[in-house]
Amino acid sequence: MPELPEVETIRLGLQRYIVGKKIEGVEVRLPKIVSGDPKNIIGAKVVDVRRFGKGLVTDLDNGYSIAIHIKLTGQLIYKGTEAAKETEETKVSIDKIGGELPNKWTHAIFKIKNQKSKIKNTRLQLPSAKADGGQASQKSKVGNDGNAYLYYNDVRQFGWIKIVKTSDVQKLAFFKDLGPEFLNNLTMIQFNNIVSSSNSLIKPLLMDQKKMSGIGNIYANDALFEARIDPRRKAKDLSDTEIETLYNAILKVLKDGLKYGGATEINFVNVLGQEGGYQDHFLVYGREKQPCRVCKTPIQKIKLGGRGTYFCPKCQK
């Protein structure tokens, strides 16, 4: 599912493709997922794309920001001439997510103005218009108008887009209550304090965004395997050594996830519509009855805190 590595993968893509560009228009197709007034972002230039836990914040130069949470099935896909060229080069097609955009799961569309002043874009645009041969432009709105489109798709409609003043982003409930984050500001000592003082089971605790942010079901399962810790253990029963091992295991699986461009379980894709690769490297997640990568014992699946939980009954103590 979209967790820290997946959302960071999207952030890196947005950073590359929309920073410095102007938002020309917004089309809201499913009003319930959008709050705030879209008029407030029209004409503004994107200055930064930040991430807090699994949340994304796109800052504009007029004092407004677009906060986005993709939850389980949200996608942010950028279609512009320079991105079309790169997609073609990597031989991965938007067809992976069902072909033409917008589709029936497209709930919001941002029209982005390509800035011709950018040398990098100019270089990519010229050959791509030729290389497309009309193919890409027939399939989507990547046109000769120099505009690009950022599509928000979400099959399950769980995600949200909030248009708020930049100064109010941290007042939104999700960001206000967010715990410290792995790969950023969550230290070993802090992690130890949180774990050793919690009455819950270790696995649900790792996924509690108010205690610590960034981890979801995939990386919680894999990190506990990496640390050889049984997900059913009570958090406060872990020894200092085990907590340290777990902390390092979490950093490792998150970095691995990021290295492979995230995990595509249902329909995660990056901003170019490409799938991630970490699903091919799952340690235990989704591997019920398959042999443990270490000892060959079949991986067991149980339910913990209402969530599917995978572990090796022999390796994890």
Place this chain on the structure above:
DNA sequence: AGCTGTACCTGCAGGC
């Protein structure tokens, strides 16, 4: 206060 269970929503797999 802190923890647990359930709703939200849709597509898909499995059973009959």
Place this chain on the structure above:
DNA sequence: TGCCTGCAGGTACAGC
């Protein structure tokens, strides 16, 4: 074949 049920999961919220 096709309907029905159950399941997947990040977060919000109700309830204990």
